[in-house]
Amino acid sequence: MTDLPEMPCRELVELVTDYLEDRLSPIDRARFEAHLTECEACRTYLEQFRQTIRVLGRLPEESLSPEAREALLTAFRGWSRP
Amino acid sequence: MLRLALSHVERRAIAEEVVQEAWLTMLRSLDRFEGRSSLRTWVLGIVVNLARSRARAERRSIALLDSGGPAVDSLRFLAADHPRWPHHWATEPLTWGTPEQELLAQETRKVILAAIDGLPAAQREVLVLRDLEGVTAADVCNILGLNDTHQRVLLHRARSRVRNALERYFAATEAT
Numbered sequence: 001m002t003d004l005p006e007m008p009c010r011e012l013v014e015l016v017t018d019y020l021e022d023r024l025s026p027i028d029r030a031r032f033e034a035h036l037t038e039c040e041a042c043r044t045y046l047e048q049f050r051q052t053i054r055v056l057g058r059l060p061e062e063s064l065s066p067e068a069r070e071a072l073l074t075a076f077r078g079w080s081r082p
Numbered sequence: 083m084l085r086l087a088l089s090h091v092e093r094r095a096i097a098e099e100v101v102q103e104a105w106l107t108m109l110r111s112l113d114r115f116e117g118r119s120s121l122r123t124w125v126l127g128i129v130v131n132l133a134r135s136r137a138r139a140e141r142r143s144i145a146l147l148d149s150g151g152p153a154v155d156s157l158r159f160l161a162a163d164h165p166r167w168p169h170h171w172a173t174e175p176l177t178w179g180t181p182e183q184e185l186l187a188q189e190t191r192k193v194i195l196a197a198i199d200g201l202p203a204a205q206r207e208v209l210v211l212r213d214l215e216g217v218t219a220a221d222v223c224n225i226l227g228l229n230d231t232h233q234r235v236l237l238h239r240a241r242s243r244v245r246n247a248l249e250r251y252f253a254a255t256e257a258t
Binding site: 013023051054 | 159167
């Protein structure tokens with residue numbers, strides 16, 4: 001495995017989503033992981049990227065304004081199956 | 083649904099109309115739903131179509147290829163001809179030292195929402211569906227009519243920009 005060309009940080013940051021979605025070739029995956037074991041900055045970057053995704057998933061649902069909710073309910077009441 | 087609509091049209095009132103229109107469209111055409119996709123995918127597809135046509139009317143067009151720019155500013159890396167560390171970090175990512183709970187605080191939330199809002203439309207569509215709504219990659223491709231590679235490029239750009247916004251924010255707040 002030591003024969004694989006090194007993956008520089010600048011290349012790694014472009015491949016994080018491909019890595020997380022398991023879409024890297026086996027060779028690139030090995031290069032990616034080999035780089036991580038040696039580079040703390042990239043480990044930090046990957047962890048922040050994961051954190052970002054987790055936080056995005058927890059943004060609360062935007063709720064409808066009261067006026068829009070009322071309009072929607074009125075529309076529902078007026079609706080009947082043809 | 084509202085969030086998805088808001089990723090296309092600027093004004094909240096219009097987004098709310100889109101949601102309402104989507105509900106009515108759904109109710110009217112429920113008998114035409116054939117179960118080939120999940121109900122959720124079908125519904126989100128209706129919202130995207132309605133929101134896109136409203137956005138066109140508002141002249142906020144969706145440029146599908148606006149995925150440009152690197153994930154991280156190239157100035158933060160050493161040059162290609164650096165003798166020892168070509169293309170390695172010159173300015174490393176700033177550590178956040180922030181508990182995850184704090185990432186959900188009101189101020190941080192605003193930073194994230196502003197970052198999402200500032201994304202090019204095509205990136206925003208993919209990010210909202212994938213990371214906020216939790217729709218699968220395959221369904222996002224169906225809903226938005228993208229191929230898998232393009233979908234991933236857009237998603238990666240969008241996530242990178244949100245991370246960068248958080249880094250800038252924490253760098254500014256922790257310095258004070």
